[in-house]
Amino acid sequence: MKICFLVPSIFDMRGDVRATVNLATALSARHEVEILSVRRTREQPFFPLKSKVGVRWLIDSRPGRRYLLPRGEMRAEVELWRALRGLRCDVLITTRPSLAVQAARHAPRDAVRVAREWSRPATPAPIKRHYPRLSAVVASTETTRDEWLRTLGEQPPVHLIPDALPVGPLPRSRLDNRIVSAGGRWVPAKAFDRLIRAFAIVADKRPDWRLRLYGGGSEDKRLRNLAGQLGLHNHVFFMGTTPDLPGEFAKASIVAVTSRAETPGMTVIEALGCGVPVMGFDSPRGPGEFVTSGRDGVLVPEGEGEIEAYASALLALIDDERRRQALAAGALETASAYAAPAVAARWEQLLGDLRA
Structure with a gap:
């Protein structure tokens, strides 16, 4: 089959981009x-791509590029419309509802058109109008599937296939470093401020442990200021962005997740794949979509006293090496469901059925 993925920008550092790269x-x-990337924003994609995967883009938005026509949304829509009308592939997989609507309207009808979804539909009206023209919707979690079923009913069919880990073996943690790691975009929804506040309590009682934060984003300055105000200069380290988050997680003994919504959950999945226990809040659409508390990680209730409760649970796991080892074994078992060959096989089966 000739398969085309349509993404807003393959050059961004996002969980959905990572998931798309792994599946492709x-x-x-x-x-x-x-x-097919609508925009190009840097010289190379943030996440490395294998040579077998082709990449092209519609609009070059790198700094310093100039065009006779405006660079706004109108130009993007025109370029996208032209590209979809001229697309020649057996399968088109979109990665954003706005792109799926355009694919439903303009992509060749003889192609299988699939919308890959990671979160609930934000604007139901155009979705209800245009999505019935698609071949299928594929959700990444059970919660997301249920939300799309309530929105769409039975047309088009909604399937569940999880995201895939990177192809090839992942590095495995030996759980012998006194390091807690966390990664992702530094934006309000990820709530890294909760983690820093909780780690201030941990550092006071276990000063030989360190917290490493990987990523970048709009919260950078605020998070650094918070760490400084709490006197964590020697305990919290801002490591910047990395295309190899699993390699960094493999150096840790615990991966912390404090986001209010973990969609997509690539950070959690990659931590499990490295055999690292995950500690998160038991929030709606949070890490509980991927982690079973007591089997491969620990989930802490949200609400009053949540920071103290999270710190207490983190300290308990720090002090119990045998429990960390048991959770690590469970993490590797859970991660097997996200192995690239297994996930790819499920996609192949679905796409084959849709083509037939």
């Missing part, structure tokens, strides 16, 4: 795969 790479072993 896995499918490229047996199929011709291309990623």
Whole structure:
């Protein structure tokens, strides 16, 4: 099959981009795969791509580029409309509702058109109008599938396939470093401020442990100021962005997740794949979508006293090496469901059925 992924920008550092790269790479072993990026924002994609996966873009938005026509949304829509009308592929997989609507309207009808969804529909009206023209919707979690079923009913069919881990073996943590790691975009929804406040309590009682934060974003300055105000200069380290988050997680003994909504959950999945216990809040659409408390991680209730409760649970796990080892074994078992070959096989089965 010739498979095309349509993304807003393959050059961004986002969980959905990482998930798309992993799936495209896995499918490229047996199929011709291309990623069509609406925009190009840097020289190279943030996450490395295998040579078998083709990449092209519609609008070059790198700094210093000039065009005769405006660079606004109107130009993007025109370029996207032209690209979809001229698309030649067997399968088109979109990665954003706005792109799925355009694919439903303009992509060739003889192509299988699938919307890959990670979160609930924000604007139901155009979705209810145009999505019935699609071949299917594929959700990444059970919660997301249920939300799309309530929105769409039975047309088009809504399926559940999880995201894939990177192709190939992941590094495995030996759980012998006194490091807690966390990664992702530094934005309000990820609530890294909760983690820093909780770690201030941990550092006071276990000063030999360190917190490493990987990522970047709009909250950078605020989070650094918070760490300074709490006197955590020697305990919390802002590591910046990395395309190899699993490699960094493998150096940790615990991966902390304090986001209010973990969609997509690539950070959690990658931590499990490295055999690292995950500690998170038991929030709606949070890490509980991927983690079973007591089996492969620990979930702490949200609400009054949540910071103290999170710190207490983190200290308990720090002090119990045998429990960390048991949770790590459970993490590796859970991660097997996200292995690239297994996830790719489920996609191949679905796409084959849709083509038939």
